[in-house]
Amino acid sequence: MDHREQRxxxxxxxxxxEHILQMLLMNMRTQGYRGLTAMTGAEALTLAERELPDLIxxxxxxxxxxxxxxxxxxxxxxxxxxIPVLMVSAKSESRDKINGFQGGADDYITxxxxxxxxxxxxxxxxxxxxxxxxxxxxxRQGNLTLNTEKYQVLTEGHKIDLTLTEFxxxxxxxxxxxxxxxxxxxxxxxxxxxxxxxxxxxxVHLRNIRRKLEGNRVMGCDIETIRGQGYQIG
Numbered sequence: 001m002d003h004r005e006q007r008x009x010x011x012x013x014x015x016x017x018e019h020i021l022q023m024l025l026m027n028m029r030t031q032g033y034r035g036l037t038a039m040t041g042a043e044a045l046t047l048a049e050r051e052l053p054d055l056i057x058x059x060x061x062x063x064x065x066x067x068x069x070x071x072x073x074x075x076x077x078x079x080x081x082x083i084p085v086l087m088v089s090a091k092s093e094s095r096d097k098i099n100g101f102q103g104g105a106d107d108y109i110t111x112x113x114x115x116x117x118x119x120x121x122x123x124x125x126x127x128x129x130x131x132x133x134x135x136x137x138x139x140r141q142g143n144l145t146l147n148t149e150k151y152q153v154l155t156e157g158h159k160i161d162l163t164l165t166e167f168x169x170x171x172x173x174x175x176x177x178x179x180x181x182x183x184x185x186x187x188x189x190x191x192x193x194x195x196x197x198x199x200x201x202x203x204v205h206l207r208n209i210r211r212k213l214e215g216n217r218v219m220g221c222d223i224e225t226i227r228g229q230g231y232q233i234g
Contacts, residue, residue: 009126010034012053014044014070015088016062024057027115033122041065045073048080055125057118060089060100068103075104075163082151084125084164088113101204106165107191108201124192128168139174141233142220144213146174160216165190166209169202173223173233182230206231 011033013024021037028035036051038044041064048056056074060067067087074080087105089096100108106128107121136149145154148171153160162170168190173181186202187195210223224232 009055010036010051010053011122012036012038012044012047012051012056014038014041014057014062014067015059016040027119031119039063041067041070044070048074048083049077052079053083054129055084055086055122057086057088057122058105060087060091060096068099068105071100071103071105075161081161082129082164084129086121086125097200098204101201102208104163106163120192125164127192128164128190132168132171139171139177141174141177142218144218144221146171155216155218158216160212160218162209162212163205165205166212169205170209173231177233180226180230180232184230186230 011028013021013028013035014037015021015024016039018039021039025035025037036047036053038047039062041062044056044058047053058067058071062070067089071085071087074083074085084106085104086107086109087100087103088109088111089100090111097108106125109118109121132148132151136147138148139146143155146152146167147154151167153162153167153170169186172186172189183199183202184195187193187198191198191201206223213221213223222234224234226232
């Protein structure tokens with residue numbers, strides 16, 4: 001992504017520590033992004049709905065609302081549900097990451113992190129949005145329809161709410177209907193990182209997708225695990 005693309009992108013930074021906010025804001029500007037800041041969950045929700053940023057960098061520990069709850073509210077709101085959320089936490093335990101992903105986070109980064117890693121994650125998340133809008137397409141499997149132009153997953157006319165990452169994973173599987181999609185390909189295409197680094201995240205996202213499909217009574221669209229290799233949809 002070149003600087004011309006980045007300059008049109010707005011990042012909402014949510015953290016209750018002023019020095020962290022200012023440090024990140026300064027570096028966002030250096031990278032060519034427009035930065036917005038919020039120190040509370042309530043302020044973040046208001047800003048997100050009003051400004052519709054391209055990505056939200058969301059700290060888990062805030063004084064009023066838990067970051068996971070904020071993420072749930074963002075994803076449940078039709079205006080903000082498509083915005084990628086990169087969750088930031090000092091907690092690195094698997095359970096904390098799972099809670100973040102179940103709350104709707106698209107990615108999760110643990111403090112302390114390098115600025116290089118942060119901006120790689122941000123760029124990867126923004127590229128996922130670009131990939132979906134670059135070539136509009138519609139896919140059908142069983143009673144499920146996925147439309148990339150409208151960013152919709154429907155079953156019998158009923159909308160299924162997926163995070164950006166969940167949507168991209170399902171999209172990649174549907175693009176390869178009847179064919180094996182390896183874990184390595186998913187890691188490279190969705191997370192843009194080594195498969196070993198993204199393995200746990202991928203498992204959680206796939207579990208969430210399956211839960212949502214089953215909960216919405218999707219028929220004829222099963223994600224089959226090919227042990228030791230990857231996944232196939234059919």
